[in-house]
Amino acid sequence: MTTMSGLFLGRFQPFHIGHLDGVEQVLQDCASVCIVISSAHVCHMADHPFTGGERYRMVKHAMLDLGIEAERYDIIPVGYNHSTPAFLATVVSFTPPFHRVYTGNPQIMSLFSSWRYDVLPTRSQLTSGKVVRQKIAAEADWERWVPPTTAELIRAVDGIRRVKLLQQAANQGG
Amino acid sequence: MTTMSGLFLGRFQPFHIGHLDGVEQVLQDCASVCIVISSAHVCHMADHPFTGGERYRMVKHAMLDLGIEAERYDIIPVGYNHSTPAFLATVVSFTPPFHRVYTGNPQIMSLFSSWRYDVLPTRSQLTSGKVVRQKIAAEADWERWVPPTTAELIRAVDGIRRVKLLQQAANQGG
């Protein structure tokens, strides 16, 4: 069996079924997945409503709920980086060794490819963070687009009200 | 009489009559106000034309002009912060203790509320920084929207020409 490890990068604002689909795709190819929460330091903004810790819990709870063994996944929040190359180097430095990078983000593709990493596209077609945030703000049937554990956490941190408040502000131009 | 202290946050680009209204509102509720100049490190940009020091002087001159006693106000410029939580912690760490946060900014509301601060809305309806900058750029009757001390300072630093130059650049797409 493969012993490869895959890196899966995302902001997870919030962690939705498209992300879960991506994680499962990596675990079909690889023995383990390292899930990197990027922009972990940004929160309480319209496009970044949840904290790094809240997003860590969304991912962790999904892994526990799916019954994935602890050996098969790591979850690493990566915060502030002052430059594009610093971001790459921090991700590499904070994580266990990986053999492939899975991402739907063309900037990440371009960056990691230029450092000779093997990059595979995983932009799940199921949904996007932006769409999910808009559904939450509209309280419009958003729960089916996130794992049940994400929905539970959003309620627990009073997240619907938070997303609504931040979206309204953004629409008004702050 | 109350001994509460209120925190009043704003960018003050420039300090206008809506801000002054906010400060007076805090001083009606509280024994003292701590006025935090946020984004103090950003200047000479279309949406951030004035330096931290220029904005400090706008606020200080308004306080002196109103004859508010030195015991009743503090003015603290807060510059660069690499993350949302770092911003909150820096504000708390740089200021005297406060019991309430007054702000019109939904991001600040959301952030300070999540750390269990008591937050009160103060978005004055009088005007906004954006509108005042546009009036300055157009030299369109802008002086009535700022305290006289702000108008004086803007003239003293050749601010009308500066705002005009920076706005034109922004309109041309830089």
Added chain:
Amino acid sequence: MTTMSGLFLGRFQPFHIGHLDGVEQVLQDCASVCIVISSAHVCHMADHPFTGGERYRMVKHAMLDLGIEAERYDIIPVGYNHSTPAFLATVVSFTPPFHRVYTGNPQIMSLFSSWRYDVLPTRSQLTSGKVVRQKIAAEADWERWVPPTTAELIRAVDGIRRVKLLQQAANQGG
């Protein structure tokens, strides 16, 4: 049974038996432990030889080796912070909620106490990171002072040679 969660902070250069002792102490008191790897961004220096990712693996492998359930621990690397208050806020923001802070570091005690966290001392008397690094550099019976999984990882990354090289340089004054 308790549902409290404890925060356990350390640099883990390397993760040694005193740290393991600390983690076990937290797990006796609390339902779960959040292990924060501080200064995760510093490596390849005499007092900081291992990368954030290497230290993450030291801690993770120890948890797996002890058979601790995934629900009971989290491991969060925290990197660069530009200020003391920013460090506290980043730790709080990147982690699940916690009820107590366990640390042997007086600066961390002082800092978290000043923000009204409940802080408990855990400076294990078993050993210290400095002593372990010196033993590694001297190849002097160092393995008994670290969990077997740490020893394995240090060998796998050619860590003895690295520690030796960096210590010599420091002794020579760089």
Added chain:
Amino acid sequence: MTTMSGLFLGRFQPFHIGHLDGVEQVLQDCASVCIVISSAHVCHMADHPFTGGERYRMVKHAMLDLGIEAERYDIIPVGYNHSTPAFLATVVSFTPPFHRVYTGNPQIMSLFSSWRYDVLPTRSQLTSGKVVRQKIAAEADWERWVPPTTAELIRAVDGIRRVKLLQQAANQGG
């Protein structure tokens, strides 16, 4: 003959014939030019496709190709700065003394003027970085808008594919 030195600032994404025109303008006025590559730390983004090192080579190769003597030019990449004033101070601190600043950027004009530097406008009308990036993405006759050495470097780093990938992502909203 003059012994003045001129500072010429730009992002050079990529270095095009308008920039070359600017450098030549400075060299008509001054004994030497110091070419500062700003935002050197940003790359692999739609508006910032090339690395600091790639842009350094674009400028260096153009100077060599024109046969300008090494005494007459310096090329200094300037990366991350956390604030507007820090940017100015870093530029001043990293470069040989200069007597004039040449720039087409109104923010740079406003900033350096406010520190009492002599600023001269050089927005060449020939083209802009944005237009050149769009032509590269469309593979539309872009080579005539850059020096031959820039075209060669863009091909050598597989830059057409990179610009295309990053532009598509930006158009899709990332």
Added chain:
Amino acid sequence: MTTMSGLFLGRFQPFHIGHLDGVEQVLQDCASVCIVISSAHVCHMADHPFTGGERYRMVKHAMLDLGIEAERYDIIPVGYNHSTPAFLATVVSFTPPFHRVYTGNPQIMSLFSSWRYDVLPTRSQLTSGKVVRQKIAAEADWERWVPPTTAELIRAVDGIRRVKLLQQAANQGG
């Protein structure tokens, strides 16, 4: 009468009678003093025990206690800066215009002189921050070396215990 303004820089860990002496020296020469609290972002460390906000209050309370008019002084905390030149530029940018720099720190002298500021030495011989911190840690007649308002504030924030804890840690090698 003079309309000059003097800049007075210090860390104020804590604000002691030597600092007060310095401020009074500036106010003999100048119409006003701008007191800059440097390293405002560092606290809860052996050599930096007090927060920026606590030091702000030490200075402010001393000014109020002396009855100095609000027109004659400003107090500006300056936090993190990523470089030596950035520090200078931030100080200049955050403060009202000044004509002279007063400091006892040779690095500050060297730096500001190199940017052509007029620098005057003010290393008061009365005491130093280091000596005062040692006296506080030893509870050895420390109060006579600080203004009464500083002593009051140190007691109010339980500062003696803090300084003691941090000094012990530093002596033990942390």
Added chain:
Amino acid sequence: MTTMSGLFLGRFQPFHIGHLDGVEQVLQDCASVCIVISSAHVCHMADHPFTGGERYRMVKHAMLDLGIEAERYDIIPVGYNHSTPAFLATVVSFTPPFHRVYTGNPQIMSLFSSWRYDVLPTRSQLTSGKVVRQKIAAEADWERWVPPTTAELIRAVDGIRRVKLLQQAANQGG
């Protein structure tokens, strides 16, 4: 003939004959050398007296004085980096491609080796920056330890007085 390029890293406080020896060693092995000025953002401190720009000029003037062709060398100042991995990535990103790293610094050796770069030691035995700074401070026959162009520049920026002032301060404990 070889087309290899070598990276040569140093702080150059100041650029001395040991550094020059190192550059010549690289040029014997390689077609070109990229000279990286590290810690370019630190200056006016006892161990870092000269600015990035002053050190750039020291290196550039030495290259011109030796008559080395412009094709064969590049000089790149690298300033602030918030982490060890970010430093490596910034160096790689700001420079033309290189095939080997030449350095006398064990931390740099360890870091670049861990990223699989080919690292060669070049700690010239001729002298060290520390020794040269001490000789300058003592005005003790220092000129023979630096290239004539370095000596000239140090005099031109009044560097002897600067080094003396900063060294005295360091000896007094600041």
